[in-house]
Amino acid sequence: MKEIQQFFIRHFITAPISFGSWLYFILGAGLNFFAATGLLVAIYFTGNFSIKQFQLMSNLKKLGMTRSEYNHIKVQMKEAKQKVRQLNGLYGKVRSVQAFRQLHEINSLSRKILSIVQANPKKFYHVEKFFYAHLDSAVELTSNYSMLVNQPLKDKDIRIALQNTRETLTDVNKQLEQDLKGALATDIEKLQMEIEFVDSSMKKQKPLLEMKGDTHNDRKY
Known part of the structure; x- marks a missing residue:
């Protein structure tokens, strides 16, 4: 923006x-x-x-940040967006509800992470594994799954491979969830500090308000 x-x-x-x-x-x-x-x-x-x-x-x-750091992150962002577009193109190739749901979760988590890094490039360093490994794993596994599931031959080996791929994609989803938590970690800490500061301020002001109230009541009597 x-x-x-x-x-x-x-x-x-x-x-x-x-x-x-x-x-x-x-x-x-x-x-x-x-x-x-x-x-x-x-x-x-x-x-x-x-x-x-x-x-x-x-x-x-x-x-x-330095210009070289910024440019590097910009390149990584561009490549990651291309990978997410590649994932989007696989929606029509998965055949099961479970695989479709997994693909949707991967896309949703990936877009959220990219949106956070887009807004604050320094967040890149909290989610480097997402850019260097986890997103690549998601793309490769989903591509392989869509290729296998569309094969006319469904022997035992292919069924086993499909099941293993679905299970591994579940693990990848968990990794992406951890990446998203890592991207939000500093924001959560900052919010918690602000909440604690407000609570502390309110506690300090409360005795003063009570004292003023007591003084006012004493004058009435």
Whole structure:
């Protein structure tokens, strides 16, 4: 969401400046249309690039990350989203309710994790195993399952393999749940600290309120 907002900010700034410069080049400086248009394009893209770099540096400073770290996470996010799209394409290939439910849970958990990391790239370091191993396992197992289940031959070995795959996918779901908990861990700790702070503040204020109430009652009598 922040990237979209920054995109519109960049173009909101560069568009009027570029167009105003274009009018000046034609009306004020007397340049021909093509030269002025060329300068307009140059100003527009240069300004857009400069503002984008400023926004990026500002974001990195707030996150406390280097550019290389940010770029690495961005690449990992892009690859993970492609893997999730690959999982989405397998819905029509699974044949059992159990397998469909497992696939849905894997997709749901994966999207939630990606959404959290998208909002706060530093969360990546809490769920590295998701990006480097767990999501890959989910994609590979689900792909293999969908391939086996669509085979016309259903001998004993294939049935055993399908059952083992379903059981392993259950384990993968549990791993993804742990990844999601890891992504939310710091938020839960922060929320708990805020709750404890509010509770502590309320407890400190309560005796004061009771004392004021007692004083008021004493005056009445």
